[in-house]
Amino acid sequence: MEKIFINIGTLIHFDENSTNPIVENGYLIVKNGVIDSYGKMEELELISENYEIIDVDNKLITPGFIDCHTHLIFAGNRADEFQRRALGESYESILQNGGGIHHTVSATRAATFGELLKLAQIRMKKSLRYGVTTCEIKSGYGLDEESELKILEVAKILKKHLKQRVERTYLGAHVVPKEFKENRNKYIDLICNKMIPFIKENDLAESVDVFIEPTAFSIDEAETIIKTAQNYQLKTKLHTEQLTHTGGTQLGVKYNSLSVDHLEEITRDDIELLSKSNTVAVLLPIATLFANKNNFIDAREMLTSGVRVAISTDFNPGSAHSQNIPLLLSLAVLKNRLTPLEALKGITLNAAYALGLNKELGSLEKGKKADILIHNISDYKMIPYSMGDSTIEQVFIDGEKICLK
Ligand code: NIG
Ligand code: FE
Numbered sequence: 001m002e003k004i005f006i007n008i009g010t011l012i013h014f015d016e017n018s019t020n021p022i023v024e025n026g027y028l029i030v031k032n033g034v035i036d037s038y039g040k041m042e043e044l045e046l047i048s049e050n051y052e053i054i055d056v057d058n059k060l061i062t063p064g065f066i067d068c069h070t071h072l073i074f075a076g077n078r079a080d081e082f083q084r085r086a087l088g089e090s091y092e093s094i095l096q097n098g099g100g101i102h103h104t105v106s107a108t109r110a111a112t113f114g115e116l117l118k119l120a121q122i123r124m125k126k127s128l129r130y131g132v133t134t135c136e137i138k139s140g141y142g143l144d145e146e147s148e149l150k151i152l153e154v155a156k157i158l159k160k161h162l163k164q165r166v167e168r169t170y171l172g173a174h175v176v177p178k179e180f181k182e183n184r185n186k187y188i189d190l191i192c193n194k195m196i197p198f199i200k201e202n203d204l205a206e207s208v209d210v211f212i213e214p215t216a217f218s219i220d221e222a223e224t225i226i227k228t229a230q231n232y233q234l235k236t237k238l239h240t241e242q243l244t245h246t247g248g249t250q251l252g253v254k255y256n257s258l259s260v261d262h263l264e265e266i267t268r269d270d271i272e273l274l275s276k277s278n279t280v281a282v283l284l285p286i287a288t289l290f291a292n293k294n295n296f297i298d299a300r301e302m303l304t305s306g307v308r309v310a311i312s313t314d315f316n317p318g319s320a321h322s323q324n325i326p327l328l329l330s331l332a333v334l335k336n337r338l339t340p341l342e343a344l345k346g347i348t349l350n351a352a353y354a355l356g357l358n359k360e361l362g363s364l365e366k367g368k369k370a371d372i373l374i375h376n377i378s379d380y381k382m383i384p385y386s387m388g389d390s391t392i393e394q395v396f397i398d399g400e401k402i403c404l405k
Pocket of ligand 2: 071239314316
């Protein structure tokens with residue numbers, strides 16, 4: 001069935017073939033689940049009666065939101081640590097004393113496959129209501145063979161059965177699990193020689209990620225893992241420059257990784273390197289806020305240097321316990337100094353680049369998949385201005401309307 005959206009107050013398309021990302025008073029045609037064309041209402045020619053007409057009533061249309069960095073599959077919560085951190089304990093000291101990520105690893109290992117699947121489905125539904133049509137999901141709270149595979153199997157089921165698109169990332173290199181504390185090389189060996197080959201062979205992930213930090217993995221260890229992943233034709237991403245400057249950005253650029261994420265401690269030289277690369281800078285301001293810190297990245301310098309900037313929730317139980325996309329957009333504007341339009345580009349087109357899916361997703365240009373949001377407002381600036389209130393009215397994936405209930 002062909003669909004035509006008419007009377008679109010503001011159409012934000014981010015079509016890279018156009019110099020203007022916005023059409024006022026527009027229409028949009030979808031054929032076979034794919035964007036066919038868009039333009040101004042007054043230029044719309046006679047349409048055949050085969051079209052299903054959707055009157056948008058002067059509201060806003062944007063591409064579907066792409067949450068390109070989440071740790072959505074986990075059990076338990078870290079509300080106690082949230083309180084301890086608020087009272088002054090640091091994230092790092094909690095982690096070094098066996099809490100933090102280790103706490104969630106214990107809870108996730110103890111959870112059954114069914115329990116994890118149920119939690120994940122509830123969270124995916126929540127993200128859909130925030131307009132997330134594509135969600136990246138990392139493993140990393142199982143760490144041992146059996147538990148990482150349990151998480152990746154849950155992600156595989158979500159990918160297969162949900163209307164939302166799911167991209168899976170293996171983050172076995174989140175931290176060294178307690179049982180390998182005295183023998184970290186053995187853990188790297190497990191990741192590189194057993195897990196990555198198995199994951200590739202059984203189609204359990206599209207990408208591999210490494211957390212580079214003194215409390216997690218070193219640059220050399222990350223390089224070994226990235227090289228292995230790329231040998232198996234898996235895409236790579238890095239958590240880096242979050243708590244300390246480690247040089248992970250340089251490593252990411254060297255290996256043409258899709259993205260480097262977090263980046264609170266990024267340097268001018270890193271920004272220069274990124275600007276000459278295809279690697280996307282993924283900002284995670286909910287994590288900066290949740291850490292109770294004020295070192296939000298000023299993205300203006302990145303943008304003027306030509307770095308591609310995406311934003312994401314980083315949804316996880318320890319450092320960013322929120323799936324709230326409008327709140328993310330508010331923080332990106334207030335704290336990372338993106339304009340509302342740059343923030344929207346960061347959660348759509350640039351997020352698609354951060355997943356290597358920019359040829360099919362992220363903008364409403366001819367030939368791309370028709371993942372479309374109708375908002376209940378007409379001025380896109382209302383989204384970040386609303387500080388966490390969702391503006392999503394209708395969601396379409398592959399041109400089909402999705403039930404939000
Ligand atoms: O992206 N930085 C590492 N990993 C997560 C946090 C994990 C946790 O604290 O549970 C992040 O912030
Ligand atoms: Fe993360």
